[in-house]
Amino acid sequence: MSALKNLDPDWQDWLKVNIVNGVPTNKLAASLFARGWSDAAFELMSKSNKTATMPFLDLTKNHIDLSDRRVSLLFTCYKPFVAVIDNFLSPEECQALINEADAKLRDSRVVNPDDGTFVIHPARTSRSTGFQRGEANIIKTIESRIAELLHWPVDHGEGLQVLRYEDGGEYRPHYDYFDPAKKSSSVVMAKGGQRVGTFLMYLSDVDAGGATRFPNMNFEVRPKMGSALYFANTDLSGEIDGQTLHSSVPVTQGVKYLSTKWLREKPYV
Ligand SMILES: O=C(O)CCC(=O)C(=O)O
Incomplete structure (x- = not known):
C-alpha cells in the first residue's frame, strides 16, 4: 500500500x-x-531515485528482523528523529565489547572548539577508548548490524567508542554535530563530512543514574544492557538540529558502559 x-x-x-x-x-x-x-x-x-541523505529506520512494524537478530522499537520521536531499540546486542556481545575496551580505557576528552584538538575537560568525566572500524570480530558484527538497521554503509561511520562511567561520572549537555558556524568544524568535517546520526549502545545495566537526557525535549533514556538509542543530528535536508542537545546524567550507583557510533554524511576514510 x-x-x-x-x-x-x-x-x-x-x-x-x-x-x-x-x-x-x-x-x-x-x-x-x-x-x-x-x-x-x-x-x-x-x-525520485534519490538515495536517502541520512540513515533511516524502517518504522512500519514494532520490530525489525535483521539478518541475525530481531530487535524491537520501544520509542520513537520524529523531530528530531529519536528511537530506542531493544535487544540490539546480546549480553555476551556486550561483554565481548567491554573485554576489548577495558585494557585500553583512559580519561575521556572533548573537542576544543577553537582548534579542533581533543582535550580533557570537567564536562566529560568518564574513561573511554576508540577502535578502528573492523578492529575485532565483535566490532565487525556490531558495525554490520548498525549498517543493516539504519540502511547506512559501514564506511560512513567513525570507529566505535566505548565509555565507562563510574560513581558521579557524567557527560554534560553537548551536541554531536559539528556546527558549520564554528572555526574548528571545517577541520573535523574535512574527512567524512557532518555527523548525521548518533547510535548509542548500552552495554551494562546501571542501578541508578546514567540516563541519556535530552534537556530541550524533556525526556531521558535509561540504560538497559543490550538496548540502543539512535538520534539524527540533522534533518532530511541536512540542517543541524539544536534539539539534539544531550547529556549523560551522573551515575549514582553502579557502572555504566556505553558504546557510541557516530555516522557520517560521506565515507570516513
Ligand atoms: O553516555 C551517554 O548516555 C551519552 C554519550 C554521548 O553523549 C556521546 O557519546 O556523545
Missing part, C-alpha cells in the same frame, strides 16, 4: 505544487518526516 497515496488530499496537493515548483525532494521528504509520516517521506525519496 502506498503511504503517499494515503496522505490527506490537502497534503497530496501540497506535494504536487512543490514538486512542480522544483522544491528539492529531500526538503519535501523532511517536511513529511517531521510530521511523523516517515513511510511517505522514504517512499518519496525512493520514487
